[in-house]
Amino acid sequence: MSSDDKPEIIERGAKKNENEEGEENTGFLGKVKEFIQDIGEKIEETIGFGKPTADVSAIHVPKINLKQCDLIVDILVTNPNPIPIPLIDINYLIESDGRKLISGLIPDAGTIRAHGSETVQIPLCLIYEDIKNTYEEIQPGSIIPYKIKVDLIVDVPVFGRITIPLEKKGEIPIPYKPDVDIDKIKFEKFSFEETVATLHLKLENKNDFDLGLNALDYEVWLCGESIGGAELAKTQKIEKNGITYLDVPITFRPKDLGSAIWDMIRGKGTGYSMKGNIDVSTPFGEMKLPIKKEGGTTRLKKKDDNDDDDEE
Numbered sequence: 001m002s003s004d005d006k007p008e009i010i011e012r013g014a015k016k017n018e019n020e021e022g023e024e025n026t027g028f029l030g031k032v033k034e035f036i037q038d039i040g041e042k043i044e045e046t047i048g049f050g051k052p053t054a055d056v057s058a059i060h061v062p063k064i065n066l067k068q069c070d071l072i073v074d075i076l077v078t079n080p081n082p083i084p085i086p087l088i089d090i091n092y093l094i095e096s097d098g099r100k101l102i103s104g105l106i107p108d109a110g111t112i113r114a115h116g117s118e119t120v121q122i123p124l125c126l127i128y129e130d131i132k133n134t135y136e137e138i139q140p141g142s143i144i145p146y147k148i149k150v151d152l153i154v155d156v157p158v159f160g161r162i163t164i165p166l167e168k169k170g171e172i173p174i175p176y177k178p179d180v181d182i183d184k185i186k187f188e189k190f191s192f193e194e195t196v197a198t199l200h201l202k203l204e205n206k207n208d209f210d211l212g213l214n215a216l217d218y219e220v221w222l223c224g225e226s227i228g229g230a231e232l233a234k235t236q237k238i239e240k241n242g243i244t245y246l247d248v249p250i251t252f253r254p255k256d257l258g259s260a261i262w263d264m265i266r267g268k269g270t271g272y273s274m275k276g277n278i279d280v281s282t283p284f285g286e287m288k289l290p291i292k293k294e295g296g297t298t299r300l301k302k303k304d305d306n307d308d309d310d311e312e
Contacts, residue, residue: 090109195253214234219274273295
């Protein structure tokens with residue numbers, strides 16, 4: 001027998017599989033599958049089921065201070081279906097340059113009404129002490145980028161459970177309290193019973209963002225004795241990483257200071273302390289920042305004294 005007359009070898013298993021696949025696609029089973037798929041699509045079109053959509057519509061900062069930053073993330077969820085759909089879980093994560101700041105899970109987050117939209121709010125709280133303890137390179141006064149990642153898990157008829165991933169970027173500050181000094185005290189009217197004076201304050205902003213001063217409340221101690229304080233409205237810009245000088249009025253009784261008043265009258269320095277708060281506007285929201293100085297030294301001068309002799 002020549003090589004051309006070799007019998008053909010047939011792989012029965014392979015042929016059988018190919019035949020079965022063909023029968024499945026074009027035979028009875030294939031027709032059943034197509035019928036079921038067609039019926040499902042028509043039901044979906046008739047009833048109007050569809051996948052919900054979502055978007056991060058806004059991020060609010062209702063509270064920010066030296067301890068924490070509260071954020072509220074508004075997510076607008078739209079349900080195109082004729083029945084309400086449950087929002088099963090919300091997974092969230094806030095990170096900065098790949099570093100996790102906080103994460104969590106909100107279960108049973110509510111229901112989205114039929115053929116409607118709902119704004120779902122996610123409250124978040126960043127504790128600065130936790131951030132600084134975890135990431136030492138994040139310094140007070142700095143601004144750090146952040147990314148919020150949210151997974152909404154909803155249950156939709158026909159489709160089943162669906163995860164809708166969302167992201168939003170922004171910036172948050174790590175605020176730092178300003179430094180305060182009483183540069184000098186200049187009196188307009190002096191008597192041992194009552195002295196009307198002006199405190200020349202030096203405020204140093206150590207933040208990487210401007211502060212808009214709106215109000216100030218303070219109390220001052222000279223020689224360990226309180227000489228009073230006040231609350232006043234002031235509008236002044238304190239440049240980022242800059243120094244601003246502020247004049248605030250005060251009235252006190254020098255005779256309450258004892259013998260230390262004579263050192264003040266002679267132009268010698270006297271010890272002082274100061275505590276208070278400043279209300280400021282920032283690009284991130286309103287803040288109330290404490291101001292505090294202990295163990296400082298200042299001098300009492302006449303209003304018309306030349307300031308050139310202040311420099312030693």
